[in-house]
Amino acid sequence: MLNLTLTPELEQFVQTQLENGKYTSPEEVVLAALQRFAKQENIYKGRFEELQREIMIGVEASERGEVIDSDTVFHQIQAKLEQRRHREGR
Secondary structure, three states, X not given: OOOOOOOHHHHHHHHHHHHOOOOOOHHHHHHHHHHHHHHHHHHHHHHHHHXXXXXXXXXXXXXXXXXXXXXXXXXXXXXXXXXXXXXXOO
8 A cells, every 4th residue: 555645736636636527536646647657758768769779870870981961961951941932932
């Protein structure tokens, strides 16, 4: 069994959720909050792992000499933006 002490603000939040009829007990509110927290953590963990993979792809490409200098990248981006503006008639 887990006993929790909530701040007055969190107690009020739980009470509001109960009064709104969204939940039938304080335990249900806390359980829903923990489930959402766990889901969010899993999303962040997955995104972090994805970013790590993308970084490694970049590092490996760099080690193979497959990189473009920043001036070239910025010129390419600028050219694409200008093409888009031209197509949109701006």
